[in-house]
Each structure stands twice: as structure tokens, then as C-alpha cells.
Amino acid sequence: xxxxxxxxxxxxxxxxxxxxxxxxxxxxxxxxxxxxxxxxxxxxxxxxxxxxxxxxxxxxxxxxxxxxxxxxxxxxxxxxxxxxxxxxxxxxxxxxxxxxxxxxxxxxxxxxxxxxxxxxxxxxxxxxxxxxxxxxxxxxxxxxxxxxxxxxxxxxxxxxxxxxxxxxxxxxxxxxxxxxxxxxxxxxxxxxxxxxxxxxxxxxxxxxxxxxxxxxxxxxxxxxxxxxxxxxxxxxxxxxxxxxxxxxxxxxxxxxxxxxxxxxxxxxxxxxxxxxxxxxxxxxxxxxxxxxxxxxxxxxxxxxxxxxxxxxxxxxxxxxxxxxxxxxxxxxxxxxxxxxxxxxxxxxxxxxxxxxxxxxxxxxxxxxxxxxxxxxxxxxxxxxxxxxxxxxxxxxxxxxxxxxxxxxxxxxxxxxxxxxxxxxxxxxxxxxxxxxxxxxxxxxxxxxxxxxxxxxxxxxxxxxxxxxxxxxxxxxxxxxxxxxxxxxxxxxxxxxxxxxxxxxxxxxxxxxxxxxxxxxxxxxxxxxxxxxxxxxxxxxxxxxxxxxxxxxxxxxxxxxxxxxxxxxxxxxxxxxxxxxxxxxxxxxxxxxxxxxxxxxxxxxxxxxxxxxxxxxxxxxxxxxxxxxxxxxxxxxxxxxxxxxxxxxxxxxxxxxxxxxxxxxxxxxxxxxxxxxxxxxxxxxxxxxxxxxxxxxxxxxxxxxxxxxxxxxxxxxxxxxxxxxxxxxxxxxxxxxxxxxxxxxxxxxxxxxxxxxxxxxxxxxxxxxxxxxxxxxxxxxxxxxxxxxx
Amino acid sequence: xxxxxxxxxxxxxxxxxxxxxxxxxxxxxxxxxxxxxxxxxxxxxxxxxxxxxxxxxxxxxxxxxxxxxxxxxxxxxxxxxxxxxxxxxxxxxxxxxxxxxxxxxxxxxxxxxxxxxxxxxxxxxxxxxxxxxxxxxxxxxxxxxxxxxxxxxxxxxxxxxxxxxxxxxxx
Numbered sequence: 001x002x003x004x005x006x007x008x009x010x011x012x013x014x015x016x017x018x019x020x021x022x023x024x025x026x027x028x029x030x031x032x033x034x035x036x037x038x039x040x041x042x043x044x045x046x047x048x049x050x051x052x053x054x055x056x057x058x059x060x061x062x063x064x065x066x067x068x069x070x071x072x073x074x075x076x077x078x079x080x081x082x083x084x085x086x087x088x089x090x091x092x093x094x095x096x097x098x099x100x101x102x103x104x105x106x107x108x109x110x111x112x113x114x115x116x117x118x119x120x121x122x123x124x125x126x127x128x129x130x131x132x133x134x135x136x137x138x139x140x141x142x143x144x145x146x147x148x149x150x151x152x153x154x155x156x157x158x159x160x161x162x163x164x165x166x167x168x169x170x171x172x173x174x175x176x177x178x179x180x181x182x183x184x185x186x187x188x189x190x191x192x193x194x195x196x197x198x199x200x201x202x203x204x205x206x207x208x209x210x211x212x213x214x215x216x217x218x219x220x221x222x223x224x225x226x227x228x229x230x231x232x233x234x235x236x237x238x239x240x241x242x243x244x245x246x247x248x249x250x251x252x253x254x255x256x257x258x259x260x261x262x263x264x265x266x267x268x269x270x271x272x273x274x275x276x277x278x279x280x281x282x283x284x285x286x287x288x289x290x291x292x293x294x295x296x297x298x299x300x301x302x303x304x305x306x307x308x309x310x311x312x313x314x315x316x317x318x319x320x321x322x323x324x325x326x327x328x329x330x331x332x333x334x335x336x337x338x339x340x341x342x343x344x345x346x347x348x349x350x351x352x353x354x355x356x357x358x359x360x361x362x363x364x365x366x367x368x369x370x371x372x373x374x375x376x377x378x379x380x381x382x383x384x385x386x387x388x389x390x391x392x393x394x395x396x397x398x399x400x401x402x403x404x405x406x407x408x409x410x411x412x413x414x415x416x417x418x419x420x421x422x423x424x425x426x427x428x429x430x431x432x433x434x435x436x437x438x439x440x441x442x443x444x445x446x447x448x449x450x451x452x453x454x455x456x457x458x459x460x461x462x463x464x465x466x467x468x469x470x471x472x473x474x475x476x477x478x479x480x481x482x483x484x485x486x487x488x489x490x491x492x493x494x495x496x497x498x499x500x501x502x503x504x505x506x507x508x509x510x511x512x513x514x515x516x517x518x519x520x521x522x523x524x525x526x527x528x529x530x531x532x533x534x535x536x537x538x539x540x541x542x543x544x545x546x547x548x549x550x551x552x553x554x555x556x557x558x559x560x561x562x563x564x565x566x567x568x569x570x571x572x573x574x575x576x577x578x579x580x581x582x583x584x585x586x587x588x589x590x591x592x593x594x595x596x597x598x599x600x601x602x603x604x605x606x607x608x609x610x611x612x613x614x615x616x617x618x619x620x621x622x623x624x625x626x627x628x629x630x631x632x633x634x635x636x637x638x639x640x641x642x643x644x645x646x647x648x649x650x651x652x653x654x655x656x657x658x659x660x661x662x663x664x665x666x667x668x669x670x671x672x673x674x675x676x677x678x679x680x681x682x683x684x685x686x687x688x689x690x691x692x693x694x695x696x697x698x699x700x701x702x703x704x705x706x707x708x709x710x711x712x713x714x715x716x717x718x719x720x721x722x723x724x725x726x727x728x729x730x731x732x733x734x735x736x737x738x739x740x741x742x743x744x745x746x747x748x749x750x751x752x753x754x755x756x757x758x759x760x761x762x763x764x765x766x767x768x769x770x771x772x773x774x775x776x777x778x779x780x781x782x783x784x785x786x787x788x789x
Numbered sequence: 790x791x792x793x794x795x796x797x798x799x800x801x802x803x804x805x806x807x808x809x810x811x812x813x814x815x816x817x818x819x820x821x822x823x824x825x826x827x828x829x830x831x832x833x834x835x836x837x838x839x840x841x842x843x844x845x846x847x848x849x850x851x852x853x854x855x856x857x858x859x860x861x862x863x864x865x866x867x868x869x870x871x872x873x874x875x876x877x878x879x880x881x882x883x884x885x886x887x888x889x890x891x892x893x894x895x896x897x898x899x900x901x902x903x904x905x906x907x908x909x910x911x912x913x914x915x916x917x918x919x920x921x922x923x924x925x926x927x928x929x930x931x932x933x934x935x936x937x938x939x940x941x942x943x944x945x946x947x948x949x950x951x952x953x954x955x956x957x958x959x960x
Contacts, residue, residue, distance in 0.1 A: 022882055029890025030878040032826015032866030036891065039825035124811070203830040203838055203891045203925050254828070254891030255925050287831035509889030509926045677885045680928035708835035708923070716916040716929040 005728045006669050009522065010590055015529065016522030017736065020673040024533075025513040034252040037207045040222045042280035045209070046075060048273050049126035049283075050266060051115045051133045052293065053108040056144070056701020057156070057364040058137035060104055063116055068132040073125035076276055077133070078117040078269055080105040086275075092238055092268055095261070095480055096338065098167075098329035099159075100367060102265045107140065109156055109327035110366045111701045112292035117269040119277060142701035146301065146324040146361035156327055156362040167329050167360035172343035173420040178355035181316035185307035189392055194770050195380045197299040197324070197365070197695040198688075199291055199705075200372050201713055202508070204254020206294065207284035208267050210274040218245045219274070223267065225250040225536075226260040226506055227546025230480060232538045234263055239271065250536035256508035257685070258371030259295030261332040261548050292706040296365075296695060297372030299324040300380045306388045312396050314351045314407045317419075319384060323360040324368065331369025332548065333376050334478040334485060340376025341635075343420035344469045347385035348429045348639060349407045354419040364701050373685050373746040375470045375549040386464045386751030387768065394762055399446070400755070401437055404465050404641075405430060415732075422469060424637045425739075426729050428665070433465050433641035436663040439725050440643045453763065456787075458648035460760025463641065464752035470740040471554025471636040480545060486631045487555035488542035489563045491520060493624035495613040497606030498530040501560065504544015505552040506536045510742060511674045512552065516560050518670050519736060523564030524571075525591020525605045542627055550638075550740035553670065554731075559630035561735040566626035570612070575603040577617040636731045636739035640664040642683075642752040648760050650787055653779030655691060655757055662748070663725040667739035678742045680722050686749020688714050690771050797858045799824075800868035808855045815839040817855035818865060826866035826894045830923065837922030840895035841865050847902035849921070866894035869901065876939040876946075877901055886935030888926030896922050900936045908944045912937070 010016030028034050065077040080103035083090035091099050103114055115135055120126035143149045143156055149165040156165055182188060209222040219241055225231050228248040236243040253260065270283040285293075305318040323339065325331070333340045339358040346354045372379070393403035408429040409416050416424040437443075445461050452459045475484035488504035501520050503512065517531035535541050544556060568588065575593035576583045579601055586593040593608070595601040603611075612624040645659040662683055669675050692712040696704045705711040730737030750771060757773050758766055764785045769777060782788070792807040799822060806821055818824050818841065829851060830838035839851040842864040850863075869875045877897050880886060887893040896919060903910070903918040910918070915936050916929070924932060 023885065025890070026882045026887060029887055029893050030874070030881050030897065031870055032824070032894045034826070034890045036825075036828070038819075038829070041820075041823070123816070124809070201925060202889070203836055203923060204828070204889070205830070252891075253889060254830075255889040257925070287833070287836070509887075511888070673885050677888055677927060677931060680930050681888060681926045682928075684928035685925070707833045708831045709833050713923050713925065715920045715923065716933070717920045719929045721912075722928060722930055 005726065006672055010525065014521050014525055014527050014591060015518060017518055017668065017670050019518065019671065021514055021518060021528060021671055023511050023514045023674070024517060025511065036204055036252050036254055037209060037222050037224050038284045040209045042209065042211055045280040045282055046119050046121060046277060047123045047126045048270050048281050049118050049130050050269065050289070051118070051130045051135065052289065053111060053113040053115050055108060055137050055139050056111045056142040057109060057140040059107045059140060061136040061138055064134040065116065068118060068129040071125065071129050071132060073121040074118060074129045075121070076119040076273065078272060079103060083272060086272060087240065089238065089268065089272060092263065094328055094330040094367070095332045096329045097335060097481065100328040100330055102268045109364050111703055112289065112366065114265040114269070114293070117273060119273045119281060142364045144363055144365065144697055144699065144701055146322050146363055149361040149363050156364055165362040167325055167362055168338050170338050170358045171356060173355040174353055175355045177353040178316050178318050181353045182305070182307045182318060185315045186310045187308045187396065188305060189388065189395055190305045191388060191391055191768050193302045193304070193384065193387060193768060195298045195300040195302065195383055196771065197368060198297050198372055198693045199695055199711060200257040200259035200295045200297060200370060201291065201711065202255030202257055202259055205285040205287055205290040206260060206264060206266065208270045209280055209282045210271045211280035212274040212278060214278045219271065221246065221248045221271065223248055223250055224253055224260045226256040226508060226548050228506055228536055228538050229504060229543045230483060230545055231263065233483065234481070235271065248538045250506050253506065253508040256548070257373040258297065258332065258548055260508065262330055262370060264294045288707050291711055292703045293366050295370055296326065296368040297370050298380060299368045302380065302384050304384050304388050306392050308392055308396065312398055312403065312406065314349050314392065316351055317346055317354040319345060319356045321358040323358055324363055324365065325360045326363055326365035326367040328367040329360060329369065330367035332371065332480070334472055334480060336477055337376060341469045342377040342381045344378055344422060344467065345381035345385050346418050346420060347382060348409060348465045348467045349389065350409045350413065351419060356420060365697065371548060373682060373743050375468060375743050376472070378468060379747045379750065382466045382747045383751050386466065387754060390755045390758065391767055400463050401433065401442060404433060404463065423634055424467065425634055425731050425733055427637060427639050428727060428729050429465060429639060431727050432639060432663045432665055435725055435727060436641040436643045436661050439723065440659060440661040442643065445645060458650060458760045460646045460756040460758070462644045462752045462754065462756025462759055464748050464755065465641040466639060466744070466748035468638040468744045468747055469635050470550035470638060470743065471632055472549050472551050473635055474633060475631045483545065485545050486629045487544040487551070487559055488627065488629045489556055489559035490542045490627040491563045491567055491625065493567060493609045495610050497526065497609050499526055501531055501533045502541045503533065503535045503556045503560065504542050505547040505556040507547060510547065510552065510678065511671070515670045515674060519557055519560045520564050523561055524568060550743045553738045553740045554636045554734060555630055555632055557738055558632060558735045559628040562630055563626040563628035566628065567624055570624065571605060571608045573620065574608045574611050574616060578603050578611055633733050636667065636734060638664070638666045638739040638741060638744045640744055640748055642748050644752040644756040646756040646760060648778060650782055653775035653782060655773060655775065655778060657687065657720045657753065659723065660720050661723045661725065662745060663727060664741065664744055665727045665729050666741035666744065667729060667731045667734065668737035669728065670738060675741050676724055679724050679745045682743060682745030683722050683749045684714055684719050685746045687719065687753065690750040690753035690773065692772050694772050793856050795856050795859050797860065798862040800864055810854060810856050812855045813851055814853040814855045814858055815850040818850060824865050824867050828891055828894060830891065835923065837899060838892050838895045840898045840922060842898055842902050845902065845905065847899045866898060869897060876942040877936065880935035880938035884931050884935040884938055886927065886932045892922060892924045896924065896932060904940055904943060908940055908947065910940055
């Protein structure tokens with residue numbers, strides 16, 4: 001990655017934005033001193049384990065826990081009826097204002113659903129005890145297909161007043177205008193596609209330690225949480241414990257990717273178990289529980305149509321989608337956006353009109369809808385538009401790169417108003433694709449492909465030129481359970497010139513302890529090494545909505561810059577006082593205020609900080625602190641162009657990703673090293689659903705991919721050597737011009753890979769392949785075409 | 790449930806404990822010995838977060854009973870830094886070979902045992918060596934670079950003439 005375009009304004013000792021600073025958090029992790037939830041051990045701590053349903057849909061006739069309770073070391077069994085008696089805690093709200101069972105009384109609605117909880121003195125005894133609980137079930141017909149679900153023959157949620165599996169209907173764009181555009185366009189295409197259910201599979205599963213202090217009536221909670229403040233508020237609302245008596249600590253988090261945003265039944269059981277026993281209680285999911293009961297994403301059935309005129313210009317897009325919610329709408333979308341930001345699906349292309357319709361259905365699957373490293377359904381949208389664009393290009397006999405370059409929104413069209421109502425902040429799509437083509441040697445690859453095809457070899461080149469939408473979000477449109485999606489930062493500069501920065505977002509590996517120090521270093525000139533960043537403790541950090549949807553830099557990153565600027569304003573007043581100069585005569589230079597025209601007369605930020613506590617002007621408050629709650633004026637729109645080259649083994653159908661070039665534009669860059677890491681990781685989580693990962697259920701609703709033996713995460717053997725490049729197009733409305741990057745590659749990579757495989761097989765009549773594109777799927781096509789080796 | 794006595798060496802120290810025969814070594818390390826740098830990421834021996842070194846070989850401690858470590862010598866992440874960071878730890882830090890840090894101890898222990906067998910590995914050999922360890926954050930490229938960094942540094946050091954040898958040469 002060339003660094004030539006990264007803006008650097010501070011020297012290495014200050015290490016502000018643009019420096020490849022080694023991460024400040026790493027020493028503890030590389031020496032085994034990270035502190036994750038399962039590392040918390042409190043005196044007298046008990047362990048919780050969960051009895052889970054072996055049926056996808058069944059009435060519960062009886063729960064007999066007497067044998068379990070008789071086992072030495074077992075202290076309590078918690079059932080749905082117990083939670084009901086404790087104040088109707090057997091149901092909880094989801095983040096989408098739906099309801100979800102904590103523990104069931106009448107029936108279970110998904111395989112591996114939590115049925116009751118056991119509390120015991122050790123992990124092993126709790127695990128023994130769950131085997132001793134006898135639950136009598138009367139199986140009911142499972143509802144596994146959302147299209148069948150909409151026929152309402154079997155109702156999943158008969159607790160609801162309306163006896164239907166239809167959850168909601170949502171639209172964006174202009175239907176009439178789109179119909180009109182389609183009617184007059186010379187070319188239309190249609191393609192159905194399924195974005196399968198997948199699982200985030202952070203290497204750390206979910207877990208909690210809840211510790212109820214009876215004497216002080218105070219609850220301390222250590223939780224695998226991407227949003228500790230939001231979780232504190234939810235816990236207070238559900239439990240009735242005053243919010244100031246709840247402290248949620250999200251310590252080191254072993255990956256989140258959206259899976260640690262929702263509140264799961266196990267968390268509630270753990271809190272109740274601590275309230276009941278008066279002791280600290282730990283619950284840590286096993287991997288198989290995690291893979292079978294929570295953290296699911298996607299599950300969108302898409303039917304898309306695209307139109308183009310006689311010159312090959314895209315004119316319109318019409319998309320109908322059925323979302324499979326599982327047994328509850330438990331997605332973590334902003335409340336006005338039941339289908340998330342799916343209407344970003346017109347992507348990077350200029351078109352006249354678009355219309356999106358989404359319906360959601362309940363099925364007897366675990367609740368889905370977490371993000372899988374994606375900003376609220378953007379991955380589904382990008383897969384759709386990038387597949388459709390490719391099909392259209394191939395159908396028209398145009399090169400997919402040339403077709404994109406022809407149809408891109410042009411640089412001078414920004415800020416661009418999309419047909420579905422978004423205002424794209426900035427972009428230069430041509431530059432990104434042209435750079436990717438240059439890096440990979442696109443023309444030569446096309447020649448090579450033609451030669452190989454003549455020899456009967458299968459090689460494909462796939463492109464994806466995505467537009468992301470992140471940074472939720474402006475308070476006028478964005479809230480979760482009514483809480484506006486601002487975020488926050490508090491800065492305290494100490495007398496001796498070091499500083500403490502506290503933020504409302506929560507890292508799960510993104511490197512916030514480093515990047516937020518660099519933002520403040522950029523603004524104040526204090527060395528990043530002297531700035532300590534804290535987060536994740538609701539007793540100390542300012543209120544924030546947490547880290548997901550690539551929102552940390554767009555929201556809290558802006559708050560950090562704005563809080564630092566407040567401090568700099570105060571510093572200017574103190575400097576004027578110390579220098580006996582007018583404020584208007586001072587100018588800022590990296591880390592000091594200098595009297596204009598008198599370079600020898602200056603005060604460094606450290607000198608000013610000391611004065612703020614020892615020699616501040618009369619009438620001014622002492623100290624150097626500031627807090628900012630940042631409400632972004634708009635979302636940010638990172639973008640990029642990816643090109644993938646695949647070779648297909650004709651004998652086995654195996655797909656080898658030979659090369660993958662990713663050009664990303666995330667605006668101004670805080671730390672290029674960390675950005676590269678985010679891109680590599682995101683690309684790998686794009687490779688995964690494209691070729692390997694899918695949660696598969698049988699007709700009875702059993703999860704057939706419930707362990708890492710069956711749910712295939714990419715290893716070092718399958719993951720290619722990513723080649724990354726960048727362009728820098730700052731966000732015009734963000735204080736530091738940054739846009740966010742964590743999820744762009746996950747969003748952009750799958751269609752590049754799918755397009756490459758389809759490109760390799762297009763001459764055999766293949767227009768589309770559903771992801772994950774497994775060797776078996778390709779092998780079948782090859783055999784059908786008489787290709788055998 | 791009855792217990793058995795297990796005697797082993799942990800990070801150079803002799804340890805004797807009474808344990809249930811069914812206790813997994815990883816739980817023994819984490820809970821009985823409070824060495825929480827060794828992690829648990831799955832229940833099918835797939836992820837490698839629990840990797841430690843036992844008698845010089847990288848093993849997944851979730852698939853060994855504590856009693857099976859009788860008489861063995863084990864090394865965990867907590868003992869890797871001796872006089873300063875180990876070259877692998879340096880490599881992971883320098884090359885951004887970690888993000889959330891959860892898989893990192895297992896990755897380091899796995900590659901430490903590997904580099905003891907092969908101090909000049911190719912990229913393909915490194916990828917094969919860590920293929921039993923899952924990382925969800927990094928995409929492996931920077932982990933491979935971290936291990937290459939360490940390999941070069943360790944190889945250089947191993948081939949540097951010691952001061953004693955230099956003196957002998959001079960003599």
C-alpha cells in the first residue's frame with residue numbers, strides 16, 4: 001500500500017493522523033494478559049449452563065428438574081415460570097421493538113432454544129446437571145421456508161394478537177417512476193438470489209459475569225458487549241434496577257462483528273441467577289451453543305430487476321425481498337429502518353429511478369439479523385447490485401469494467417442524491433476502479449482468459465465496485481429503542497501534559513486505544529504515546545451507542561476531534577494570557593500557540609496544560625477537560641473497487657482465488673497500518689460467505705452446521721495474499737474527513753468472487769450461482785456440460 | 790467424583806494438584822492455575838485458541854485431560870517473554886498480526902513450536918503450520934508476516950558468532 005496520499009501533519013514524536021503507529025493495546029495481548037469475560041473470576045462465583053431444545057417447534061408439556069436439583073453442587077434451576085413470577089421476565093424486548101422469549105412456558109420456536117438454566121458451583125457440575133433435566137415436548141410442525149411461512153398454515157408466534165407470520169412490509173424509492181422507467185427501457189434483466197444465513201463466529205463466544213451486591217443493591221456486569229451503555233439502559237428497563245445501580249463493563253472483547261450487539265436469553269438468565277443466589281454468576285457459551293442459538297446474519301431472498309437503455313446505460317432497479325427473521329425480529333437496525341440501509345442498493349451507479357420492497361416473515365429458526373461485519377443489510381444490497389450489474393454487462397456483451405466506468409456516478413455529481421433518498425457525501429469511483437485495474441493488470445488478464453478459454457481452461461475475473469453507507473447516524477433519522485445514535489468522547493489533559501480520553505464506543509479489535517489517541521494527538525499536539533484511551537466501563541465512559549456498523553470513527557472519532565478542539569479553544573485563551581498577547585494574534589502550529597510574526601514567542605500545549613492548573617487567568621475555570629456528544633449531519637459513504645481472479649479445477653470444481661486486489665477509499669486515514677488490518681480481515685470475512693460459510697437446517701429445523709467441523713471458517717490455507725491499494729476522498733462533513741473502514745471489504749468482496757466464478761463459467765450458460773459457491777455446485781455444472789477431467 | 794494427583798512442570802515450575810480425571814488441561818491451566826492467557830474458542834479441537842507447548846510440541850490443551858500431562862513439561866503464553874519480548878511477540882506487534890487478540894496466544898505458541906523445528910520456513914510452510922489455528926480478524930496475511938519477521942530475527946541470532954567464539958577466532 002503506497003502511503004503517498006495519506007495526509008500527515010504531525011512529526012513522528014506526536015504521531016497524529018496518518019502515522020503507522022504500532023498499536024498501544026498489543027503488549028497485553030501478545031503476553032497473554034488480555035482480560036476477557038471468561039478471565040473474570042470473582043470470589044464465590046457460580047456457573048450457569050442452559051438446557052436447550054432438541055426441537056425447532058414444540059409444546060412444552062413438563063419440565064422435571066428434580067434429579068438435577070438433587071445433584072450435589074446444583075443450587076438452582078430457573079424456568080420460564082420462575083422468570084414470569086419474578087416480574088414477567090420470561091419475555092424481553094428486542095432492539096427492533098419486537099419481543100423474544102427469555103425462557104419459554106408454552107412452547108419452543110427454534111432448535112437449541114434456551115429452555116431452562118442451571119446454576120451450580122462449578123462449570124462441570126452445571127454441565128452434568130443439564131443432562132438430568134427431563135423435558136417433555138409435543139412436537140409441532142416446523143416452519144423453515146419463509147415463503148411457506150407467509151401462507152400462515154402454521155403460526156410461529158401465536159403469542160401475538162395478529163395470527164400471521166408476516167412481520168412487516170417496508171418500501172423505499174419511487175414505484176411509479178420506476179415502473180415508468182422500466183416500461184420505456186430497451187433492456188431489462190431479472191435474477192433471483194438468496195443471501196444465506198451465516199454466523200459471525202468471533203473466536204470468543206458470548207458470555208457474562210453478573211454480580212449482585214445485596215447490601216448496596218448494586219449490579220456489576222462483565223459482558224461481551226459491543227454497546228455497553230445501550231445494554232445498561234435495556235437491563236435497567238427490563239429488570240427495574242435503577243440505571244445508576246448497574247455497572248456494565250465490557251472488558252477485552254474477542255471479536256464482535258455484530259454478534260455482541262443483541263441481548264440474548266443467556267445474559268438475562270445470568271443476571272436473574274445472580275439476583276436469586278446473591279452471588280456472582282458466570283455464563284460462557286460453548287461454541288456449539290453459539291453456532292446454534294445466536295449471532296446469525298443475512299437470510300434474504302431477493303428478486304431483482306434492472307433496466308438499461310439502448311446505449312447500455314442503467315436506467316432503473318426494482319427489488320423485492322423476503323427477509324427470514326427467524327422466531328423474532330431481533331435485528332439491531334435503527335428503528336426507522338426495519339430492513340436496515342438496504343436501499344443503498346442502487347450502489348455506485350447513476351440511474352433514474354429505483355424501488356425497493358421488503359417483507360419479513362417469522363420462521364422456526366433462531367432470531368437472525370445481526371450484522372456479520374456489515375452496516376445494517378448493506379452486504380445484501382451490494383451483492384444484489386454488483387451481481388445485477390455484472391449480468392447486465394455480460395448480457396449486453398460489454399466488458400464488466402467498461403460497463404461500470406460508463407455507468408458510475410461521476411465525481412462532479414457529489415454530493416449525489418440517490419433515487420432512494422440517500423445523499424452520498426463524496427466519491428471518485430472511476431479513480432478507484434482504474435487503479436484496481438492497473439494494479440492487477442486487467443487487460444493482460446482478459447487476454448490470458450481468452451487464451452485459456454480457447455484451451456478449455458476455466459479462469460474468471462470478477463469486479464465489485466461498491467458503495468458503503470456507515471456512521472449511523474444523524475439523530476433526526478437514527479435511533480435504537482428511541483436512543484439517538486450520537487456518540488461521545490471526554491478528554492482530560494493532566495497538569496503534566498499527558499491525557500485521558502474516554503469514548504462511548506467499544507473496541508473488539510479495531511484498535512481504538514491507538515486510533516483515538518492519534519486523533520487527539522492530531523488536534524492537540526500531545527504525543528499519542530502520552531494519551532490513554534479508556535472505553536467499555538459505563539461508570540466512567542460517556543454515554544454512547546457502541547461499536548458496530550463501522551460507526552466508531554464517523555461518530556465517536558468526530559466527537560474526539562470536537563472535544564479536542566474545545567480544549568484547544570480554551571488553551572488559546574490561556575496562551576494569550578501567558579504570552580500577554582491578543583487571541584487574534586495567535587496561531588496554532590502542531591502543538592503550540594505562536595504569536596504571529598514572532599516565532600520565538602510561543603507556548604506549547606504542555607506548558608498551557610500546566611498553567612491551566614497552576615496559573616490560569618482569573619475568572620476562568622481551572623482545568624483542561626472537555627466532552628462532546630457528536631450528532632453527525634449525514635452518514636458517510638466509503639467506497640472501493642475490488643478485482644478477483646479465480647482458477648477453477650475442472651476435475652473437482654475447486655475454486656482457487658489466485659489474486660484479489662482491493663482498492664478502498666475510506667476518506668482520510670487515521671492509521672494506515674490499522675486500516676490495512678481492517679481491510680485484510682474484512683476481505684477474509686467476505687471470502688467466507690462467498691465460498692464456504694452457510695448455516696444449513698434440515699427439514700425438521702435441526703442446524704446441520706452447528707460446530708466448526710461443519711461451519712467452515714477460512715483458515716490460512718484458503719485465504720489468499722490480499723493486495724490492497726487506496727484512494728483518499730475525504731468526507732466533506734466529518735471533522736477529520738474520515739469515513740470508517742471496518743466493514744467495506746466484507747460488503748464488497750463477496751460479489752467480486754461470485755462474479756469471477758460466474759465469469760469463468762458464463763460461456764457454459766451460467767448466469768448466476770448462489771453463495772457459498774462450493775466445489776460441489778461448480779462440479780455439478782461442469783458435469784452437466786460434459787466437462788470432465 | 791474422585792480425584793487424582795497430577796505432577797507436572799508449568800513454565801519451569803513444578804506443580805502438584807489434585808484434579809478430577811475428567812478435567813481438561815485447558816481448564817486446569819486457566820482455572821486451577823489462573824493462567825488465563827490460554828483461551829477457549831470451540832469445542833471440537835478446531836480453533837487452536839488453547840494451543841500450548843507440551844514437551845516441545847504445540848498441542849491443543851482442550852483435547853487433553855490434565856491427568857494426561859502427568860510428568861510432562863508445559864509452556865504457556867505467560868512464559869514466552871524472557872528478557873524482553875520474544876521475536877514472535879515483537880513480530881506480531883510490529884506487523885499488526887493481531888486485532889482482538891483472542892487467538893493470538895494460541896497462534897504464538899503454535900508458531901513458536903514450529904520455528905523450533907524449521908527456522909527458515911517458506912510462506913507456504915508457515916501457512917500450513919498455523920492452519921489449525923483460526924483467526925477471525927486479521928485474514929492471516931499479517932500473521933504470516935509476523936512469523937516471517939520472527940524467523941528471520943531468530944535465524945540471524947542463531948547464526949551470529951557469540952562473543953566467546955569471536956575471542957577464540959582472534960586468539
